[in-house]
Amino acid sequence: MSTPGMETMEQNDNEGDNFRLHLVTWNVATADPPVDISSLLHLESPKGPDVYVFGFQEVYSGPLRFMSDVVFDDPWSHCLMTTLAPWNYVKVSSIRMQGLLLLFFSKLEHLPFIRDIQATYTRTGIFGYWGNKGGVSIRLSFYGHMLCFLNCHLSAHMNNATERMIEFEYITDMQIFNCEKAQRILDHRLVFWFGDLNFRIQDHGMHFVRTCISDQNYSLLWSKDQLIMLKKKEKLLQEFEEGPLHFQPTYKFDLNTDLYDSSSKKRKPAWTDRILWRLIPKALSSDKQEECGDRSDANNVGQPEEAKKSILELSQDLYTSDMQYRISDHKPVIGIFTLKLKKMQTTPLVHLLAEGEWSADIDAMLVYFPKQPFPSSSWDWIGLYKVGFSSVFDYITYTWVKDDEVAVDEEAIKVYMSKDEIPVRGGECVLGYYCNTLQCIIGISEPFKVHASKVAIEEGLVPEKLRSLH
Structure with a gap:
């Protein structure tokens, strides 16, 4: 109809x-x-x-x-x-x-x-x-x-x-x-x-x-x-x-x-x-x-x-x-x-990516690139999500953008995430930038692999068939 x-x-x-x-x-x-x-x-x-x-x-x-x-x-x-x-x-x-x-x-x-x-x-x-x-x-x-x-x-x-x-x-x-x-x-x-x-x-x-x-x-x-x-x-x-x-x-x-x-x-x-x-x-x-x-x-x-x-x-x-x-x-x-x-926006406000190798064995670094001006605030955060997450707040962990910035240049901003916050079993993950002013996620990274920690593998927390992937 x-x-x-x-x-x-x-x-x-x-x-x-x-x-x-x-x-x-x-x-x-x-x-x-x-x-x-x-x-x-x-x-x-x-x-x-x-x-x-x-x-x-x-x-x-x-x-x-x-x-x-x-x-x-x-x-x-x-x-x-x-x-x-x-x-x-x-x-x-x-x-x-x-x-x-x-x-x-x-x-x-x-x-x-x-x-x-x-x-x-x-x-x-x-x-x-x-x-x-x-x-x-x-x-x-x-x-x-x-x-x-x-x-x-x-x-x-x-x-x-x-x-x-x-x-x-x-x-x-x-x-x-x-x-x-x-x-x-x-x-x-x-x-x-x-x-x-x-x-x-x-x-x-x-x-x-x-x-x-x-x-x-x-x-x-x-x-x-x-x-x-x-x-x-x-x-x-x-x-x-x-x-x-x-x-x-x-x-x-x-x-x-x-x-x-x-x-x-x-x-x-x-x-x-x-x-x-x-x-x-x-x-x-x-x-x-x-x-x-x-x-x-x-x-x-x-x-x-x-x-x-x-x-x-x-x-x-x-x-x-x-x-x-x-x-x-x-x-x-x-x-x-x-x-x-007709799309009035065709580019996300920020572009995100995970830098280097991620695992619970080492502190991690992520990078975001502001593509357009947006109303950022000290309440903005970046969440780490498992692929297939169910809601905006279904994150594994998050880091405050302003508090954990470690490097800024004209194009890219690096943000630190502690290894203690990263899942020891690893898995496919994405990053999402949440803008508090707009009450939404304004950028999503491509999926990337978080490797299982050595301790998790040694203690048998990772299934045998997945160990070779790490």
């Missing part, structure tokens, strides 16, 4: 690069992840996604579990990190507000071009203080284009459609980012809005709704879907697009079944779980729609203003539910998009 604009995208491939975005929203009803989540991820597709974004609602947040999740990764984050890391995906950012969880993963190759990351949340629950309802968001610059992802859980029940709209407007007004040129959600060039939005199918009776679902005549229900109805009169909603609802309503099911609610309440099925987007056309955007944290790009210097105009187009390739999961009374919804853009 595609939306209007796909033809234009295919005709103008030479004007930009295509990226695949894979979004999932799921109200998990406090359940832990199933054993197999591969169906949600489409990892076996010919071209894997460049970016994954997951929005969960009603993640279990009992007092003991919630305190544990503050220190350790929650089960959903851990499951996705463990599953995606072998495929070379890294968790770039996440934010949680009680049961609301938002996760952003990227292919490793894009990491140095995802910058100025900020995340925030807004409560709309009981008296505006309880975090059971509201919105969590992550904003970032992707190759110089400002994107924002908003995961919401809005008020429930049939008669609260207007309240849901008020909550959405409140969230978009209240969330403020430390970015002069995109302080609010709607200042971003591209916004994805998704979650358990809780809009229902009104007027139609239960028998008619269930008959339409049984016969797969979903279009007969669209005219009474509250979100579609509100779009006809709410100007803000008219700015958002959504693909056709060519899948059965995702709420409410009996647990561990594919049967709609058979309890005494017999809630009417509804498309409560949705994915929408808002793209500001190039003609309506201004120069303010550039990255706020990093404004220097050597590739743009001296170019005419017209050449700097950014290409940003979006088409939806798939919008569906995944009916095989039964752990919740909701079914997950998947949206897959092709994002076409």
Whole structure:
């Protein structure tokens, strides 16, 4: 399935690069992840996604579990990190507000071009203080284009459609980012809005709704879907697009079944779980729609203003539910998009490499080369990661850039790393430069081998088949 604009995208491939975005929203009803989540991820597709974004609602947040999740990764984050890391995906950012969880993963190759990351949340629950309802968001610059992802859980029940709209407007007004040129959600060039939005199918009776679902005549229900109805009169909603609802309503099911609610309440099925987007056309955007944290790009210097105009187009390739999961009374919804853009950055801000031979037997030296000016600080650090690391903070060790500098010239800066911090068993590793101001990794080295220490080999800590490699 595609939306209007796909033809234009295919005709103008030479004007930009295509990226695949894979979004999932799921109200998990406090359940832990199933054993197999591969169906949600489409990892076996010919071209894997460049970016994954997951929005969960009603993640279990009992007092003991919630305190544990503050220190350790929650089960959903851990499951996705463990599953995606072998495929070379890294968790770039996440934010949680009680049961609301938002996760952003990227292919490793894009990491140095995802910058100025900020995340925030807004409560709309009981008296505006309880975090059971509201919105969590992550904003970032992707190759110089400002994107924002908003995961919401809005008020429930049939008669609260207007309240849901008020909550959405409140969230978009209240969330403020430390970015002069995109302080609010709607200042971003591209916004994805998704979650358990809780809009229902009104007027139609239960028998008619269930008959339409049984016969797969979903279009007969669209005219009474509250979100579609509100779009006809709410100007803000008219700015958002959504693909056709060519899948059965995702709420409410009996647990561990594919049967709609058979309890005494017999809630009417509804498309409560949705994915929408808002793209500001190039003609309506201004120069303010550039990255706020990093404004220097050597590739743009001296170019005419017209050449700097950014290409940003979006088409939806798939919008569906995944009916095989039964752990919740909701079914997950998947949206897959092709994002076409002209890269505003093509060079990492720093280039990194490991100098000489690395092992736990000797102190090591790394070198980084600033390729462009960037807002460095005394809180910047360089991490040593195993190849296949799962998140930005999944490092083996790190060294403070400013504290451990040992040599500086006009082009290269050398930084010391103690042998005591290097893994004795060795392995394939990479280095990553983390810029605290931009809240992201701005440079990744090529993989290199860290040799096992002599002590590790002598004590049998290295498997026999790997000893010859050292």
